[in-house]
Amino acid sequence: MFKKYNDKFITIMENTRPLILITNDDSIDAPGIHHLAECVRSLGDIYIVAPAHPHSGQSSALTVGSPLRITELPSDKEGVRLFTVNGTPVDCIKLALHAIVPRKPDIVLSGINHGSNSSVNIIYSGTMGAVLEACIQGIPAVGFSLLHHSLKADFTFSTAFVAAIASKILATGLPEGVCLNVNIPAKVIPEGIKVCRAARGRWTDEYKRYLDPMGVPFYWLTGHFIDEEPNADDTDEYWLRRRYVTVVPVSVDQTALGAIKDIAAKFE
Amino acid sequence: MFKKYNDKFITIMENTRPLILITNDDSIDAPGIHHLAECVRSLGDIYIVAPAHPHSGQSSALTVGSPLRITELPSDKEGVRLFTVNGTPVDCIKLALHAIVPRKPDIVLSGINHGSNSSVNIIYSGTMGAVLEACIQGIPAVGFSLLHHSLKADFTFSTAFVAAIASKILATGLPEGVCLNVNIPAKVIPEGIKVCRAARGRWTDEYKRYLDPMGVPFYWLTGHFIDEEPNADDTDEYWLRRRYVTVVPVSVDQTALGAIKDIAAKFE
Numbered sequence: 001m002f003k004k005y006n007d008k009f010i011t012i013m014e015n016t017r018p019l020i021l022i023t024n025d026d027s028i029d030a031p032g033i034h035h036l037a038e039c040v041r042s043l044g045d046i047y048i049v050a051p052a053h054p055h056s057g058q059s060s061a062l063t064v065g066s067p068l069r070i071t072e073l074p075s076d077k078e079g080v081r082l083f084t085v086n087g088t089p090v091d092c093i094k095l096a097l098h099a100i101v102p103r104k105p106d107i108v109l110s111g112i113n114h115g116s117n118s119s120v121n122i123i124y125s126g127t128m129g130a131v132l133e134a135c136i137q138g139i140p141a142v143g144f145s146l147l148h149h150s151l152k153a154d155f156t157f158s159t160a161f162v163a164a165i166a167s168k169i170l171a172t173g174l175p176e177g178v179c180l181n182v183n184i185p186a187k188v189i190p191e192g193i194k195v196c197r198a199a200r201g202r203w204t205d206e207y208k209r210y211l212d213p214m215g216v217p218f219y220w221l222t223g224h225f226i227d228e229e230p231n232a233d234d235t236d237e238y239w240l241r242r243r244y245v246t247v248v249p250v251s252v253d254q255t256a257l258g259a260i261k262d263i264a265a266k267f268e
Numbered sequence: 269m270f271k272k273y274n275d276k277f278i279t280i281m282e283n284t285r286p287l288i289l290i291t292n293d294d295s296i297d298a299p300g301i302h303h304l305a306e307c308v309r310s311l312g313d314i315y316i317v318a319p320a321h322p323h324s325g326q327s328s329a330l331t332v333g334s335p336l337r338i339t340e341l342p343s344d345k346e347g348v349r350l351f352t353v354n355g356t357p358v359d360c361i362k363l364a365l366h367a368i369v370p371r372k373p374d375i376v377l378s379g380i381n382h383g384s385n386s387s388v389n390i391i392y393s394g395t396m397g398a399v400l401e402a403c404i405q406g407i408p409a410v411g412f413s414l415l416h417h418s419l420k421a422d423f424t425f426s427t428a429f430v431a432a433i434a435s436k437i438l439a440t441g442l443p444e445g446v447c448l449n450v451n452i453p454a455k456v457i458p459e460g461i462k463v464c465r466a467a468r469g470r471w472t473d474e475y476k477r478y479l480d481p482m483g484v485p486f487y488w489l490t491g492h493f494i495d496e497e498p499n500a501d502d503t504d505e506y507w508l509r510r511r512y513v514t515v516v517p518v519s520v521d522q523t524a525l526g527a528i529k530d531i532a533a534k535f536e
Binding site: 054056057058060062063064065067068070090095099122129137164165168169172174178180193198200202207210216217219220221247248249250255256257259260262263264266267 | 322324325326327328329330331332333334335336337338358362363366367388390391392397400404405432433436437440442443445446448461463464465466468470474475477478484485486487488489515516517518519520521522523524525527528530531532534535
């Protein structure tokens with residue numbers, strides 16, 4: 001009798017544990033995604049569904065003209081299942097929801113990206129492409145990025161902040177159509193968390209030019225980032241320079257509502 | 269003397285003709301981009317810099333890990349130069365600005381896409397990825413899409429609307445950080461132009477499942493679009509159903525400004 005009750009109780013407990021779907025754009029091989037999973041492992045059952053290969057700078061790209069495969073990998077951690085998809089971060093979210101997770105996840109986390117996704121970089125970010133996709137599907141979603149590009153980056157100081165932000169959003173949700181872009185300073189213990197807007201920025205000097213052995217030019221992406229409002233004190237760039245973890249609420253709807261009236265006047 | 273004056277005058281005239289940069293995501297081989305160029309050919313000097321191969325659904329993806337090449341193709345139209353880049357629509361804009369056009373273009377146009385980019389589809393759209401990139405670089409930019417996927421789509425009825433919108437924006441510009449997403453109904457003479465917001469929408473039933481000859485499953489993207497607010501009368505979906513050309517102002521800054529206060533309260 002007790003055994004039966006206990007089994008039922010365990011089943012209920014298992015069914016009510018939050019389901020956490022994790023992806024990234026640096027691929028299943030990147031340390032950042034496994035650190036992210038460790039940060040939140042105590043919060044629920046974890047499905048990691050990550051690109052089989054790196055997809056930095058892939059934005060919300062999806063695979064339209066070729067087939068996708070799902071591969072489950074062995075996991076040595078209880079409560080963690082590991083999958084790869086031979087596609088983009090958005091493919092991972094779409095296919096995970098369609099064919100991998102047993103029910104709608106309670107939260108989607110993406111990252112921890114090896115490198116910044118502050119300011120305008122959200123537009124190019126595969127990390128945030130996955131987050132926007134989850135948001136479109138009505139799931140609270142947060143992207144995490146560390147301001148350090150190396151695959152050997154040290155994520156230690158990010159742990160408490162990642163766990164705190166994920167558990168808070170898991171508990172309280174997010175407004176409809178809004179997801180979060182979290183950036184974390186590298187090599188320091190952050191001063192705290194600032195919720196703020198994305199700085200206006202862009203990249204410049206974006207290509208290095210080479211000549212191939214035949215003398216024909218080719219180009220390789222490089223460049224450096226410009227914060228176009230360095231004196232503003234309410235942007236992610238400002239607070240990252242001051243060693244804060246920045247949280248930018250991001251809207252799925254990109255309509256510039258404030259511009260509708262003026263632009264409508266052009267066509268009257 | 270007159271010859272010298274005349275040469276100078278011609279030079280001034282040449283220098284003051286607007287410079288129009290055109291790209292797309294369907295590639296240089298798609299009829300839509302050549303129709304777009306014809307629509308605006310009388311307005312200025314045209315540089316077409318398009319992907320060498322189709323890049324639908326590539327969003328703001330850029331090529332980070334491999335080299336890019338520029339190839340100039342012969343053009344049989346005066347005032348039109350043709351180039352391809354072996355990359356994405358965003359690569360085309362970035363590399364055109366870096367290495368192809370003689371000065372900053374007066375306007376960037378993208379399309380005409382073979383297929384809709386209304387509602388949430390702007391997020392996945394390579395057509396709009398290019399437009400957002402131009403906007404980041406401070407250039408007025410407009411993306412055009414026809415609601416017909418076929419490469420044999422008839423663009424005839426779009427001509428007057430594309431020309432009118434492009435010439436108006438060329439003459440009057442756009443607010444900083446705002447670009448336009450224009451969608452055009454297919455197979456009808458449009459009723460007019462409506463400036464409006466993007467409908468909230470998403471895709472469902474997104475994959476067809478197959479078994480390969482070894483019995484291993486693979487998946488191919490498909491699905492159908494859901495307008496999540498079919499009763500709203502101020503969205504692009506609403507006006508497209510009523511045969512209007514829709515113009516959605518799009519913000520480069522994706523910050524959900526209205527959510528900052530509530531989300532900040534979570535972390536106090």
